[in-house]
Amino acid sequence: MRTSQLALNLPSPLAELHDDRLRAQGIRLLLKRDDLINPAIPGNKWRKLKYNLAAAKEGGHRRLLTFGGAYSDHIRATAAAGHHFGFETVGIIRGEEHRPLNESLAFAVDHGMTLAYVDRTTYRNKPVPERFRPCYVLPEGGSNDHAVRGCADLPAEIDVGFDVLCCACGTGGTLAGVAATLHGDQRALGFAVLKGAHYLNDEVRRLQREAFGAATTNWMIDHEAHFGGYAKRPHELTEFVDDFQERHDIALDPVYEAKMMCALFRRIDAGEFAGTTIVAVLA
Numbered sequence: 001m002r003t004s005q006l007a008l009n010l011p012s013p014l015a016e017l018h019d020d021r022l023r024a025q026g027i028r029l030l031l032k033r034d035d036l037i038n039p040a041i042p043g044n045k046w047r048k049l050k051y052n053l054a055a056a057k058e059g060g061h062r063r064l065l066t067f068g069g070a071y072s073d074h075i076r077a078t079a080a081a082g083h084h085f086g087f088e089t090v091g092i093i094r095g096e097e098h099r100p101l102n103e104s105l106a107f108a109v110d111h112g113m114t115l116a117y118v119d120r121t122t123y124r125n126k127p128v129p130e131r132f133r134p135c136y137v138l139p140e141g142g143s144n145d146h147a148v149r150g151c152a153d154l155p156a157e158i159d160v161g162f163d164v165l166c167c168a169c170g171t172g173g174t175l176a177g178v179a180a181t182l183h184g185d186q187r188a189l190g191f192a193v194l195k196g197a198h199y200l201n202d203e204v205r206r207l208q209r210e211a212f213g214a215a216t217t218n219w220m221i222d223h224e225a226h227f228g229g230y231a232k233r234p235h236e237l238t239e240f241v242d243d244f245q246e247r248h249d250i251a252l253d254p255v256y257e258a259k260m261m262c263a264l265f266r267r268i269d270a271g272e273f274a275g276t277t278i279v280a281v282l283a
């Protein structure tokens with residue numbers, strides 16, 4: 001098995017955001033910079049893979065197999081993790097092959113991943129082709145019980161008192177994990193980036209039960225933060241991203257981080273968090 005050094009910036013930095021909109025309401029807003037953990041395996045990808053890699057190794061597996069679309073960050077991160085930790089990797093990709101490969105898939109192949117394309121209908125059943133067995137299967141998006149336990153390690157890294165922990169929600173795995181290890185009156189607030197993703201409430205409870213045996217009631221999901229849908233970038237969002245970049249020199253990713261931060265500032269402007277300390281996870 002080949003392995004190479006992987007530099008992980010852990011615990012990820014916690015940076016206070018200085019912003020006049022916060023000062024006016026006595027709010028402290030800290031950014032948990034999981035996006036800086038590693039360039040190839042950013043924050044929530046690393047947290048989700050960590051215990052899965054251990055489980056795969058413990059189970060004697062030499063091959064990881066997972067699923068994703070042609071632009072999946074999870075596919076990319078799985079390829080990088082396999083490369084660094086000595087696993088073969090297989091990516092089952094939704095849809096047809098397009099040449100030349102886009103940047104994400106080219107990265108995956110450069111890191112040793114074998115790609116197999118399946119049509120959209122077949123993909124729904126998440127098939128594991130016989131030729132790739134045996135293998136350790138990671139779900140699409142990476143959220144399973146090990147992933148949730150990995151995300152649950154995040155709150156303990158925060159060494160200041162806080163009231164609310166915010167994260168973006170795609171599969172709900174991050175929210176399920178971070179909410180599980182909050183203390184006392186601390187609350188978690190997730191921002192769904194998909195439109196009409198109300199199933200996520202059940203999904204977060206399911207993931208918590210799978211990982212810890214019980215669901216917690218200290219979290220909620222904002223379902224009005226999708227800005228029109230997953231890949232939509234309305235004017236309000238791009239304007240927020242440009243303004244945030246100018247104020248704080250941080251380029252928010254438009255699909256997850258920007259929606260969370262923009263919706264959080266909407267709530268702050270509405271007076272919801274006066275006098276509290278908030279931690280927002282960039283992942």
Ligand SMILES: Cc1ncc(COP(=O)(O)O)c(C=O)c1O
Pocket residue numbers: 044073141143167168169170171172173174175253256257282283
């Ligand atoms: C930057 C960022 N934030 C949040 C999430 C959401 O994570 P989850 O799928 O655990 O809900 C993702 C998922 O890819 C992400 O890339």
